[in-house]
Each structure stands twice: as C-alpha cells, then as structure tokens.
Amino acid sequence: MxxxxxSSGGAEVLFTPGLVExxxxxxxxxxxxVEYISEGRLPARLRAVLxxxxxxxxxxxxxxxxxxxxxxxxxxxxxxxxxxxxxxAAAQLAAELADGKLRGAANLPPGLSDARPFVWGGLSxxxxxxxTGALPHELSSVEAAVRKRVxxxxxxxxxxxxxxxxxxxxxxxxxTGARQNFxxxxxxxxxxxxxELVGPDTFRRHAVRNSRGExxxxxxxxxxxxxxxxxxxxxTEPSALNDGAVQLMYAGVMQDLEEAGAARFDFGGANxxxxxxxxxxxxxxxxxxxxxxxxxxxxxxxxxxxVRALALRLRR
Numbered sequence: 001m002x003x004x005x006x007s008s009g010g011a012e013v014l015f016t017p018g019l020v021e022x023x024x025x026x027x028x029x030x031x032x033x034v035e036y037i038s039e040g041r042l043p044a045r046l047r048a049v050l051x052x053x054x055x056x057x058x059x060x061x062x063x064x065x066x067x068x069x070x071x072x073x074x075x076x077x078x079x080x081x082x083x084x085x086x087x088x089a090a091a092q093l094a095a096e097l098a099d100g101k102l103r104g105a106a107n108l109p110p111g112l113s114d115a116r117p118f119v120w121g122g123l124s125x126x127x128x129x130x131x132t133g134a135l136p137h138e139l140s141s142v143e144a145a146v147r148k149r150v151x152x153x154x155x156x157x158x159x160x161x162x163x164x165x166x167x168x169x170x171x172x173x174x175x176t177g178a179r180q181n182f183x184x185x186x187x188x189x190x191x192x193x194x195x196e197l198v199g200p201d202t203f204r205r206h207a208v209r210n211s212r213g214e215x216x217x218x219x220x221x222x223x224x225x226x227x228x229x230x231x232x233x234x235x236t237e238p239s240a241l242n243d244g245a246v247q248l249m250y251a252g253v254m255q256d257l258e259e260a261g262a263a264r265f266d267f268g269g270a271n272x273x274x275x276x277x278x279x280x281x282x283x284x285x286x287x288x289x290x291x292x293x294x295x296x297x298x299x300x301x302x303x304x305x306x307v308r309a310l311a312l313r314l315r316r
Contacts, residue, residue: 010132010266011109013224014068018197020049023061026190029053036092044073044085046093050100057103058096062185065130065230065268066109066289069093087117094121097292105293110266115290124295129276131267133284135229135258139251143281150251153244157211160252164207164218166191172218172235184233191220201225204260206253208236208245216240217249225261231268250282 013019020031029051036046049068053059060067071089075082094117097106102123108115110132115125139147166188173184195203201223208217219234231253236246254265267284270276280286 010111010228010264011066011068011230012070012227013202013222013230014064014066014109015047015049015070016198016202016222016224018199018202019194019222020068022190022194022197023051023064025193027051027059027061029059029061034093034096036089038085038088040081040085040088042075042081042085044071044075044082044089046071046086046089048093050096052100053103056101058100058106059103060106063232065232065266066107069108069112071112083114086112086114090114090117091121094118094123094292098122098294102292102294105291108290108292110287110289113288113290115292118290118292122295123292126291126293127288128269128271128291130269130287130289131279131282131284132228132264132287133282134264135254135262137254137258137265137282137284141283143283146247146281149244149247151244153208153248156243158216158240158243158245158248159209160248161207161209162204162252162256164205164215164220166195168207168215169205169218169220169233169235172215172237173233174235175237176235179238184235186233201260204229204253204256206249206256208240208249208252210240210243210245217245219249219253221253221257223257223260223262226263228264228266229257229260229262230266246278 023029024031032050032052034048034050038044047070050058051061071086073082073085075085098121107128110130118125139150169191170186170188173186177183204221204223206219207215210216217236217240220232221229222232223229257265265284267279270279
C-alpha cells in the first residue's frame with residue numbers, strides 16, 4: 001500500500017499550469033518545475049516552481065505573495081523523522097537558490113517555517129507575516145468597527161458582486177497605485193489572459209458598486225478548491241474608502257471564496273503598518289512565513305571568521 005503523503009505549505013494554487021504560463025508570459029520569465037527527495041528509508045518530497053529571468057537569476061514572480069513550494073511527507077507533522085526529511089530536502093532547494101543567484105526575496109508559504117537549511121546553505125532569512133484563517137469566516141468574529149463599516153456601506157447603497165470586468169479591475173488598481181505611488185503592472189489584457197489560462201474557478205474577480213451602479217472597488221484572488229485562497233490584488237477609489245467599500249468587499253470575498261470551495265483564506269502579507277492594522281481587524285490568525293534572500297557583501301564579510309572576530313573585539 002502506498003503511503004499517504006500530507007502536504008505542508010499553503011500555496012498549492014501557485015502550481016496551477018495556467019498561472020505558471022501567465023507568469024512566464026507577463027514577466028518574461030522561464031519556469032522550471034523541480035523536485036527534491038529527502039535521504040533515508042522513507043523519503044519525502046519537496047516540489048517547487050523556480051522562475052529565472054533572461055540573465056538566469058531566480059526570481060519570485062511579481063504579485064505572487066510566495067514562491068510555489070510544497071513539502072509532502074507520509075510522516076506525521078511534528079515528528080523528528082519529518083523534521084529530518086525537511087532538512088534534507090530543503091537543503092537541496094537552498095543550494096539551488098544559492099547557486100542560481102537568487103534575485104530579491106523568495107518567500108516560502110506559511111507552514112514551511114524552519115529556515116535553518118537556508119541559513120546553513122549560505123543564504124539570509126527573515127520572518128515576515130500574514131493573516132490566515134479557516135473558511136467559513138463568520139462576520140461576528142471580526143471587530144465591531146468593521147461590522148459597522150459593512151453596515152454603513154449597505155445603508156449607503158453599496159453592493160458586492162462576485163465578478164468584475166477586466167477594465168474595472170485595471171481602473172481600480174491604477175487608482176490605488178497612483179494614490180500610493182506604485183504600480184501593479186497589470187493591464188486589462190493581462191487580466192483577460194489570466195482568466196483564459198486558469199478559468200474563473202481559480203481566478204476570482206470581485207467588485208463593489210456604489211448606489212449609482214458605478215464600480216468603486218475591485219480585486220482578484222487565486223483559489224485552490226479544497227485548499228487556500230490567496231488575496232492577490234485589490235484597488236478602491238478614494239471617494240469610497242470612508243463609506244465602508246473595502247470592508248464590504250472583504251465580507252463578500254470571504255463568503256464567495258467559501259462557496260468556491262476554498263478551505264482557508266490568506267491575506268498574502270501584512271508587513272506594512274497601515275495594511276497590517278486594517279487586516280488584523282478581521283480576526284484571522286497572525287501567521288509567520290520565511291523570506292529567503294542572498295546576503296549582502298557586508299553580511300558575507302562578517303561571516304568570515306577573522307573579520308567576525310575582529311568586529312567582536314572592536315565592539316568591546
């Protein structure tokens with residue numbers, strides 16, 4: 001009888017073939033699916049999709065909150081044997097990232113929190129945070145201020161829709177980007193292409209309309225039926241922010257994702273103070289994840305025994 005393998009890491013949707021193809025086409029990357037098998041009598045498997053740019057550097061695709069990584073083992077979670085399996089398989093991924101001249105940070109999905117193989121492999125790591133929780137997520141579990149904003153939006157004639165046109169989504173993203181001085185880099189053609197490649201069950205687009213029927217908020221999520229739904233992009237007109245449009249959006253999103261078959265929701269990051277404050281009010285669990293990156297020249301120098309010893313003496 002074949003052992004049943006349980007997966008760790010909440011980013012299974014990032015392995016979707018259509019999304020992988022879209023990341024290649026939109027960002028000019030080349031994807032390579034890799035697999036690392038741990039040593040020992042009962043091996044485990046670590047799968048990943050590694051993207052390289054034109055210069056051969058490994059990069060995490062823009063907009064994806066995590067690198068596509070999944071660790072699969074038939075050994076129960078928390079056991080010493082599973083830990084050894086992870087250390088063995090993750091060491092191979094760490095070597096690939098180090099040899100591949102990792103560009104920028106590669107975020108491991110929540111659930112893969114043991115960063116030691118990457119540190120031992122010569123990479124630097126940092127702990128970052130998101131908010132995650134099971135679906136359904138009852139509105140009664142969120143802060144009162146959020147519920148009041150949702151009620152205000154409804155009284156003011158706002159409504160949620162489990163669909164958004166590509167043009168409306170682009171317009172909302174451009175509005176938010178201009179207000180916050182950044183760009184999502186998404187055109188309506190990019191949105192339509194992703195919809196064609198993965199389908200509406202995986203790429204969910206949502207909108208909120210005001211009392212005049214105008215779209216004033218729009219966003220998109222990536223959904224793995226039976227798994228985790230990732231918050232992907234979101235934009236709102238400034239005029240609707242004080243009316244509760246964003247709160248109404250996420251109340252509708254969580255209900256829609258549950259109906260789409262997702263078991264959990266992940267906000268996809270909460271590492272900027274104002275963003276973290278807004279997301280924390282939804283009552284989801286603060287969840288750490290590991291960011292991996294190449295050390296700076298200064299960090300590399302301090303790793304040399306002689307330099308490190310000198311630095312310690314100078315501090316005395």
